[in-house]
Amino acid sequence: MSRIISVIKKEYLQLRRDRLTLILIFMLPLVQLLLFGYAIQTEVKHIPTVVFDQSLSSESRDILSSFSASGYFDVMYSANSYQQVTRYIDKGRAQVGIIIPPDFSRKLAQNESAPLQVIVDASDNMVANQAIAIANSIGLIKSQQILLQKQPGTSLPLDVRVRPWYNPDGITAYYMVPAILGVIVTMTMVIITAMAIVRERERGTLEQLIVTPLKNYELMLGKIIPYIVLGYLQISVALLVGSLVFKVPIRGNILELYLLTLFFITASLGLGLTISNIAKTQMQAMQMAFFVMLPSILLSGFMFPRQAMPDVIYYISYIVPLTYYLDIIRGIVLKGIGFSYLVGQVSALLIFSLLMLGISTTKFKKKLD
Amino acid sequence: MYFSTGVMLMINFAEVSKNFGPLIAVDAFSCRVDKGEIFGLVGPDGAGKTTILRLLVNLLDPDTGTITIDDVPTHRFPRSKLGYMPQKFSLYGDLTISENINFFASLYRLDKLTIQQRSQEMLSLTGLSGFENRLADNLSGGMKQKLALSSALMTRPELMILDEPTYGVDPESRKEFWQILYRLNQEGITIVISTPYMDEAELCHRVALVNTGQLLQCDTPSALKQIFAGQVVEVGANTSDPYFFDDCRQVIDSSYYYLRFHLWTERHPELFQLLKEYAFNKDGPDLEIKYISPSMEDVFAFLVEPRLGPDRFNAQ
Helix, strand or coil: CHHHHHHHHHHHHHHHHCHHHHHHHHHHHHHHHHHHHHHCCCCCCCEEEEEEECCCCHHHHHHHHHHHHCCCEEEEEECCCHHHHHHHHHHCCCCEEEEECCCHHHHHHCCCCCCCEEEECCCCHHHHHHHHHHHHHHHHHHHHHHHHHHCCCCCCCCCCCCCCCCCCCCCHHHHHHHHHHHHHHHHHHHHHHHHHHHHHHHHCHHHHHHCCCCCHHHHHHHHHHHHHHHHHHHHHHHHHHHHHCCCCCCCCCHHHHHHHHHHHHHHHHHHHHHHHHHCCCHHHHHHHHHHHHHHHHHHCCCCCCHHHCCHHHHHHHHHCHHHHHHHHHHHHHHHCCCHHHCHHHHHHHHHHHHHHHHHHHHHCCCCCC | CCCCCCCCEEEEEEEEEEEECCEEEEEEEEEEEECCCEEEEECCCCCCHHHHHHHHCCCCCCCEEEEEECCEEHHHCCHHHEEEECCCCCCCCCCEHHHHHHHHHHHCCCCHHHHHHHHHHHHHHHCCCCCCCCEHHHCCHHHHHHHHHHHHHCCCCCEEEEECCCCCCCHHHHHHHHHHHHHHHHCCCEEEEEECCHHHHCCCCEEEEEECCEEEEEECHHHHHHHCCCEEEEEEECCCCCCCCCCCCCEEEEEEECCEEEEEECCCCCHHHHHHHHHHHCCCCCEEEEEECCCHHHHHHHHHCHHHCHHHHHCC
């Protein structure tokens, strides 16, 4: 125990003198949160739109104003021919083209189905999906209105009322900020500890450490504990920015969040330490850290829903600690749930941590070759 | 003080070999180190000195053979009785002198008071007092080595192992360093030290000369010099021809240092006369000749170079 404290003290002294690393540790959550929080908007509004209105009737103007009133389509260009519409979209000036045929109002008046064409530039998936969904629903809503106008007194057979819980306004930041927090913590923790042992090996200090009575587990724990504290500092900074700048509500118990975060931090540190014990040089450790981090960020459900992944990948995502932490932090922050709902996630993180610490303790040989 | 009577075994290497892939680093190395002596492991770079010492402190495992310290296998010898100073500076450059010492001492579970007392003692011994708060990175090469030594001595080890502690250190610091080693030795600490410097070999009680992983000879410096079967003479001669003595029958090897020759010759009662005659016949300058005792360097070169092996002398 006293030896663990000695190692912790030593790490603390070294860290205190390593100003750049310290600054990075605090700036990282700040800058990343601001960047990602503002930049990542999965909701696409103001899609530039070109219109080719051949009908030029009050009905066509009416439907077009519905499109622009939705806020999703900005009618920026009006075309005189199909070719012109194509050119606008080819050039990328517009991502959506709306084409209204000459007989649009005539068909409406005769109670026929009046077609109108919406061309979507689907080379950008996110924008396309959104545009398609909104265009369809505008079509539906307008059709309903027209039907009701023609047969007054009737009502729609179904009335679906959707209530989006936890984030009724669909604010992206609410969803993203807690996730980014998890990404930042795991990234810094893994990278910092990935360097921990291999740096001593490269500098030669390990040679002196090995001849002392210091035990493997004492070295590993002594290396980890100071970074747990740092991890908490990072999370606190991130939570502060999240709630002050992005007004993310913290609905659950913040103490519970801090407590459960411990399991995530140790899992990340354990992963980093394992890398550090496998790598021979700091360069290798860095590359391995990135090799592990990138897929784990993508697979965790940070940006892309896990439900959409193919089965194999979906199951692989179960070995990523971030997957569980996203459940925990989104659960506590947005849904206000507590530990009793998160036992599974916490146990998974605990098992992962123990496994990693076990591997790194046994993998570390008090030898030089 | 070292007395050769009543010696007790401290370290025993028995047929120790270690390979790194195709490279044979240590080849069937056997030798013993007695308690209370300063034992030198001497040889050029790449001779296997570092590997031998790393095997000794159990940083490496031998492929074959055994090493015992105080009659137990190396890994069983208590770490607190063992001080080790690696070749490369292995303390933390971003910690101060006292932080480094406190950290390593605390790993041996020494209490605060003991650490404080001993570190003062060690720092004054090594002349580092007053620099306690300087970062190790900002120390000179010699001071770094003294710090490493102080740190390794904190547990009062019985056996101190030093891997080329004076390599790249200025001559003045080297001298000081050896003075410290002698003082430690007087207090009863057995010292095993490796060095590429032949002049330092003479400072050891016993020396193992190693080359390409093999033990050449192991004995006291004076005994090793007995092995040198020829004669070493120094000749002052006013000539700038470095090959001046190459045709002389009695000369086995000659090295030229500006107006001065270092010669290996066969033993001959009228050697001076013969050399002078040779110079006279060659229309050379007058010679100023004197016998000198062979240096460790002579002994080592004699043992290494097959051309100059004992056979050459015996044949004549």
